[in-house]
């Protein structure tokens with residue numbers, strides 16, 4: 001069978017790509033192995049609780065993306081919220097981001113953070129090449145030791161000096177001295193950062209987005225796993241043994257797994273680049289719990305190493321996701337790509353630790369949904385940039401365009417998935433015209 005354009009993956013990026021292509025009269029087939037579309041932006045209902053696969057909040061910075069979602073008929077269901085996020089340190093919380101909110105820290109820690117920031121601020125700037133030096137240079141040792149190093153090392157399962165700076169620009173707010181001093185004195189009251197506000201569906205969970213777009217994709221083939229990709233003869237092999245020929249492919253699968261699907265012999269430099277890619281998985285323990293949420297925050301960050309999770313969300317604080325008198329919790333634990341501890345054991349540890357932190361009553365847990373997102377976060381180590389550039393070129397030269405967070409091997413959000421889908425669709429349409 002022949003299909004001119006094949007889109008690998010029916011997550012947000014793949015769906016938007018196909019929807020845009022069809023809107024300009026260019027048919028596309030979307031191949032998705034799961035029974036429902038949406039990928040990481042899926043939602044499941046269980047015992048009356050609504051669980052996303054992990055916390056998924058929509059940060060819209062571009063008017064044309066807002067317009068697109070309006071066109072999908074879902075904008076009015078996306079309620080805007082002002083972020084309520086905090087950092088849990090030494091048994092108490094202080095608002096996020098910590099660099100302008102040290103007021104909630106014990107006095108000795110607050111002093112270390114403030115002093116460190118002032119020393120760094122007064123020192124000549126250096127050309128940092130790794131995350132550790134960058135933090136020391138901009139925020140100082142106190143904030144580094146208290147939050148930036150332990151939090152990021154727990155999340156990425158890598159040392160801070162193993163991380164490059166390719167991801168920090170948009171995601172780490174950089175305050176001035178005045179804001180930091182105000183923050184230490186509890187005088188800072190404005191929200192900063194790319195996620196200061198967010199939108200979230202009033203009800204039903206984040207699947208609203210993918211479902212709305214999927215309705216406009218004519219040829220979405222669910223339960224269709226791709227098990228092989230032939231680049232020289234241009235076909236994909238499907239789980240049922242059949243083949244589908246293509247002229248062009250938009251691939252949204254995770255880059256290392258895409259390389260593994262290629263059935264042609266691969267050159268050494270491609271294999272080397274594939275081996276250089278590093279990532280973590282996320283174990284998400286979603287709980288439906290009796291009673292009110294233990295805190296008003298939408299989510300909390302946990303930098304301390306004795307707690308296994310890096311973040312815990314309380315999604316029912318921003319959406320109608322639990323029956324009356326109940327709440328939902330989402331515990332996120334980062335696992336490196338080869339760690340071999342049984343998931344059930346880790347999930348139990350996570351719940352026990354949350355109870356010990358005073359944020360969960362174990363006897364009140366009514367139901368749980370345990371999922372592992374693999375991959376979850378790309379580790380931006382010093383090999384990533386060159387490896388990704390080589391693989392991108394390799395695939396593009398053979399008619400395969402990489403699109404989305406995991407295919408492009410980057411750190412990005414749902415809004416970017418929409419933009420990536422648009423870009424991929426434009427590329428296909430231009431190549432075909």
Ligand SMILES: Cc1cc2nc3c(=O)[nH]c(=O)nc-3n(C[C@H](O)[C@H](O)[C@H](O)COP(=O)(O)OP(=O)(O)OC[C@H]3O[C@@H](n4cnc5c(N)ncnc54)[C@H](O)[C@@H]3O)c2cc1C
Pocket residue numbers: 008009010011012013014031032033034037038039040041054055056057058059224225226227252253254282373375376377403404405406407412413414415417
């Ligand atoms: C822990 C975590 C939290 C996040 N939080 C947020 C947030 O708060 N806000 C935000 O905006 N973004 C968030 N994101 C990012 C967001 O999830 C992604 O940007 C977006 O989902 C990317 O969509 P995608 O379509 O590119 O990839 P995916 O959703 O992964 O889609 C790829 C699809 O390919 C399918 N597939 C894979 N292999 C095969 C195969 N062999 N055959 C057939 N199908 C296959 C998969 O089933 C999947 O549906 C978060 C991500 C993570 C991991």
